[in-house]
Amino acid sequence: MKKIDILRSGLFKENPTFVQLLGMCPTLATTSSVKNGLGMGLSVTAVLMCANLAISAIRKLVPDKIRIAAYVIVIAGFVTIVDLLLKAFLPELSKSLGIFIPLIVVNCVIFARAESFASKNKVTDSIVDGLAMGLGVTGALVIIASFREIIGNGTWFGLSLFGSSYQPAIMAVLPPGGFIIFGLILGGINLIRLRGKADV
Amino acid sequence: MREYIRLGGTLCIIAAVATLLLAVAEHVTSERIAAIALAAEIKAMQDVLLGVDGVDEDTATVMPQEDDSIVSSITRFESNEGYVYAVNVNPVGYGGPIEIMVGVNSNLEVIGVSVIDSSGETPGLGSRVAEAEYTDKFIGKKKGVAVVKRDAGENQVVALTGATISSKAVGKGIKKAIEAAEEAMTIEKN
Numbered sequence: 001m002k003k004i005d006i007l008r009s010g011l012f013k014e015n016p017t018f019v020q021l022l023g024m025c026p027t028l029a030t031t032s033s034v035k036n037g038l039g040m041g042l043s044v045t046a047v048l049m050c051a052n053l054a055i056s057a058i059r060k061l062v063p064d065k066i067r068i069a070a071y072v073i074v075i076a077g078f079v080t081i082v083d084l085l086l087k088a089f090l091p092e093l094s095k096s097l098g099i100f101i102p103l104i105v106v107n108c109v110i111f112a113r114a115e116s117f118a119s120k121n122k123v124t125d126s127i128v129d130g131l132a133m134g135l136g137v138t139g140a141l142v143i144i145a146s147f148r149e150i151i152g153n154g155t156w157f158g159l160s161l162f163g164s165s166y167q168p169a170i171m172a173v174l175p176p177g178g179f180i181i182f183g184l185i186l187g188g189i190n191l192i193r194l195r196g197k198a199d200v
Numbered sequence: 201m202r203e204y205i206r207l208g209g210t211l212c213i214i215a216a217v218a219t220l221l222l223a224v225a226e227h228v229t230s231e232r233i234a235a236i237a238l239a240a241e242i243k244a245m246q247d248v249l250l251g252v253d254g255v256d257e258d259t260a261t262v263m264p265q266e267d268d269s270i271v272s273s274i275t276r277f278e279s280n281e282g283y284v285y286a287v288n289v290n291p292v293g294y295g296g297p298i299e300i301m302v303g304v305n306s307n308l309e310v311i312g313v314s315v316i317d318s319s320g321e322t323p324g325l326g327s328r329v330a331e332a333e334y335t336d337k338f339i340g341k342k343k344g345v346a347v348v349k350r351d352a353g354e355n356q357v358v359a360l361t362g363a364t365i366s367s368k369a370v371g372k373g374i375k376k377a378i379e380a381a382e383e384a385m386t387i388e389k390n
Contacts, residue, residue, distance in 0.1 A: 077218035081225040088229035091236045095319045
């Protein structure tokens with residue numbers, strides 16, 4: 001498979017967040033600010049690449065019957081390493097992402113890629129797939145978080161945009177606003193996809 | 201039978217490799233993580249005792265305390281204004297414990313409040329309890345301080361709109377901190 005096709009499929013055609021709708025809980029929970037969304041996206045990318053690499057490397061050694069158990073150990077191991085590294089080197093980010101970093105263990109984006117891609121493809125392709133899917137998630141989280149932070153807090157990446165007279169609509173950073181904004185973005189994307197029918 | 205041994209053996213090997221990698225990661229990061237937690241605590245102590253004249257950092261003494269789920273440590277310092285206490289409390293807020301450092305002087309008045317960790321609170325609502333605009337309201341308050349929804353009396357503070365639970369948790373933590381400092385003083389006298 002061509003690397004460029006793998007990249008395109010992760011970023012656009014099969015974008016885990018906007019097209020496959022995988023991992024919705026952390027998506028909504030960590031997009032209350034761009035900084036959190038970006039941090040979560042990059043953490044997922046790191047875990048995806050490492051997990052895809054390891055799972056692809058051992059795909060011929062692991063008997064089919066215990067593959068899920070093996071994946072869980074591999075993924076949980078990498079997530080814990082990322083969690084420790086964040087705590088040690090980016091303590092602020094680690095604090096604000098809180099429980100959602102350990103919860104990457106059960107993030108279905110990562111399982112889906114392990115099961116449907118890494119366990120069937122070469123190591124190099126699997127790494128590219130992890131990168132593509134990870135960046136797909138990161139891009140999606142940043143887009144959702146941008147809308148929520150600008151509307152709900154009047155800032156982007158912590159930078160104040162409108163001055164002190166702006167009254168932010170706090171609801172956008174709360175869970176209900178997250179659902180509504182995510183729904184509107186999905187609607188917008190589907191509209192564009194339907195218009196440019198050829199790409200569907 | 202051989203099949204089971206093969207399956208179990210493979211899983212064992214994978215788990216062993218994962219454990220080894222984790223041990224390495226833990227070894228590399230554990231010191232840094234501990235140092236970061238300590239630095240945050242020291243910074244908070246300095247913040248809450250900022251207004252006190254001549255605090256001698258070398259006189260830091262960890263005080264005895266009764267078992268309490270909220271108060272996690274009491275540290276006493278000598279200063280030109282007598283003993284001052286930095287009390288670390290962890291009252292439960294809306295989404296988990298809020299870590300707060302409270303400065304208390306020997307008249308049992310609050311002299312400073314610094315919220316170390318309020319990451320469990322709702323962003324934009326409960327998280328505002330960490331801002332000085334709210335925490336400064338507690339300065340000068342005494343034993344029995346309480347958070348009320350409106351019409352604050354002499355030893356009371358008005359809760360933040362839309363964040364009553366977080367506001368009350370901070371108030372409870374500060375109240376406990378004053379009691380803990382008093383306790384530490386009486387234990388020492390005896």
